[in-house]
Amino acid sequence: MTARTADSNLAPAVVPSGGRTIRSRRVQALQLLLRTFYYAVLIGASIMYAIPFLWMIRASLMSLDMFYVVPQPLVPNPPAWNNYTDVWQVGPVLWWITNSTIVSFVGVTVGTFISALVAFGFARLKFPGNRILFLIVISTMMLPQHVTIIPQVILFRELNWLDTLLPLIVPLLGGAPFYIFLLRQFFLTLPLELDEAASIDGASRMRVFWTVIIPLSKPAIATVAVFSFISHWNDFFFPLIVLQSSERLTLAVGMRWLQAGQYEAQRLHLQMAIALIAVAPVVILFFFAQKHFIRGIALTGIKG
């Protein structure tokens, strides 16, 4: 393959005077070399970044004995498929998945909807304090979570919300500052005439929002929904602090519980199986919504 390319590259060199031919031959050889080098680096680096994932899959299919064999088998043979059935026994894994799903679902649906509603208020409605309140939204975006977490925990204790999913869900009912910001910026790019036309036809504000703004903002809303799912599914610090009983945990905290709890014994293979279960929805979502990710990050510079 390479040889043929080189041949065809050499073909035009048969033309006129000697000096130029040699020079262009050299240039072409150099270009070919550079191209090969470029692909070697690109493919090599990609493989290096992909290998840890393969290692995760590999470890999740190893029996515990295989970890202690020297040298470890490169491909687990036979694959210990039973890890994926055993994993449900090491802890209330089904509860963790349920809890994570509930929180992520509310975040994606209700959270995104309310963020859009609030963003619409900031983008379209003139009310006293609009500018100042929006400035506050932007500043809370930059406020690190750890500054408010201690009084929040005390508040949740007073409300008897600790060790329930409420602290993870209720704050979502006001929308998230970052998504409000993102959507407001997007709504501002939509022509105001559309709203006005609908208003003249007698549509209420809510109708304008629902029948004009939302349909036109599908890409932006999809981006927010995707980010929101990832950040809720992966969230660790906050649920780690407010949740306690083993069956109340989310999947991310549950994995930590496996490490710290009564299952201190080496269970690397099962931990890897759970880790893979935790990562799977995100990876699948990524493949389906790749362009939303890429655009979202490029737009905002923040990861989920």
Place this chain on the structure above:
Amino acid sequence: MLFVTPWLITFLWFTLGPFIASIFLSFTNYRFIGLPEWVGLNNYVRLFTDDAKFIRSVINTLYYTAVHVPGIMIMAFFVAILLNQKVKGQPIYRTAFYLPSVTAGVATAYLWILLLQPNGLVNQFLGLVGIDGPNWLTSSTWAMPALILMSFWGLGTTMIIYLAALQGIPQHLYEAASVDGAGVIRKMWHVTVPMMTPAIFLTAVLQIIGSWQVFTQALIVTNGGPRDSTLFILLHLYRTGFEYFQMGYASAIAWVLFVIILVFTILQFGVARRWVYYEGSTER
């Protein structure tokens, strides 16, 4: 106004209230039971004069920031340049580099515990080039480099920001540079890099803020050890507040951390005017 009320209510209740309460708590002694006891500036004095672990955690975080931030920016830049060529299968390569950034921190942490074992993948790889890898996670010298190495796996977000910026550079600038006889290196230095400065600035700000908030990997991979060599500020705060329940003191840590982040960010914006180029702005 009605539209923004949901946000306003949760803001007052879950953000502004706790924000003010946390200032107050940082001047008290509060152990999660009973009433907070006013101690004035004692918590802050203790932080800087009588808490070796806090000082250690600040130094550790500085160490991490100093290596992680330039490292990840250079690597992400390099990868973005690689991916910005016309190649077949670009989405596949992009996915390989980006996917680690969206996988859960906890899952990533478990994976790297495995990779960093004495006979793990990292050391096997080093063995191929004739290096006898250390026992990363049990050595107080190598635990921090191990976490930094792990952080480089997550360059995807930074890389995507660079890629978007690269694609936004108008082609005519390169053509003009070619006409002036600029080679590949000169084009890189005089066109690409200046046009990328806003993206470079953005990622520097985000990465530095992120470095001060390292938590998951420090808790799960090394649990702050060995011998506090990977004790990060946020981990220290977590232990103080939620394992020893010294919530007043933990609030003081939270505020010092907040001020540090604020100062770093403001400093960066202050210096930015000297080196960040915004197209279309009249002042340089």
